[in-house]
Amino acid sequence: MTTLTLVKKTSFTVASLATTMLLSICTPVRAFMFGTSGIQFDRDTSINFTFDKSQGLYQSSLWVAQAEPQNNGYTNISSLFNEIKPSDNGSANKGEGTFGNAVTSPDGKITQSFTFLKDQIYALLLWSDTGTGKPFEQYVSSSTFMNSSLWFAADTKFSRIECLTTGCQQAVFGDFELNYKSSNPFSTVNDGKGPEQFQSATTEQLAKGTKISFDDGSKGNDVDFQNFSLSAELVPEPVTVFGTMLGVGALAAARRKKKRGQQQEK
DSSP states (O other): OOHHHHHHHHHHHHHHHHHHHHHHHHSOOSSOEEETTEEEOSSOEEEEEEEEEEOSSSEEEEEEEEEOGGGSOEEEEEEEEEESSSOSSTTGGGTOBOBTTTEEOTTSOSEEEEEEOTTOOEEEEEEEESSSSSOOEEEESOGGGGGSTTOOBTTSSOOHHHHHHHOOOOEEEESOOOOTTOOSOHHHHTTTOOGGGOSBOOHHHHHHOEEEEEOOOOTTOOOOOOSEEEEEEEOOOHHHHHHHHHHHHHHHHHHHHHHHHHHHHO
């Protein structure tokens, strides 16, 4: 085998190994939840949330909520996005709210990052009010959080007693479709697949970016899951990955140098 062939082969091996390590680092494999059962990782994990749009005339704010011990309650610990008015232009476009008009964030950026701590259980929780600034209803991405006495939905089809028994899905996760111009049910837009088939996102979906959207459970019962939409994507660990690649590269370089020395001795 020539030195050039060896270098090419080694470089390909290093690149493949680095890619494998990158995917491994970016994809938690144990104690993983990202859906209606809650959000949980087996290591501190950062997620980028990017706002898409809102619909409807309630004024909402989206928070990260953390479960209390034994899931006896939860605490809103970080604001992601909030509407400063119910919509861009009244009822136009079905009460559409876009970022920079009706919607903003704590730092004014459309993408917010949050670090979920190892082994803790979280959910996304959407507060809605009638424009008074006083919380009117709560829509939670995790049905598990409905067990808390803090959860309520005053003017919707959701009954707390029923939700405690059967669970009430208020958010969808994954590769679903939304048609903001249509009032058809969610299943119609998704080829007959109902929201129950979008209860969680996989690690692969989260690594490349996945969608999340809430339904407000209005008494009209449209179940279109269009009321507050965003995307979520895993944040890579560049320092760890870069250091790993440097280490692998240094090892390969040392092996090439040793091989050249052996060839010169022959």
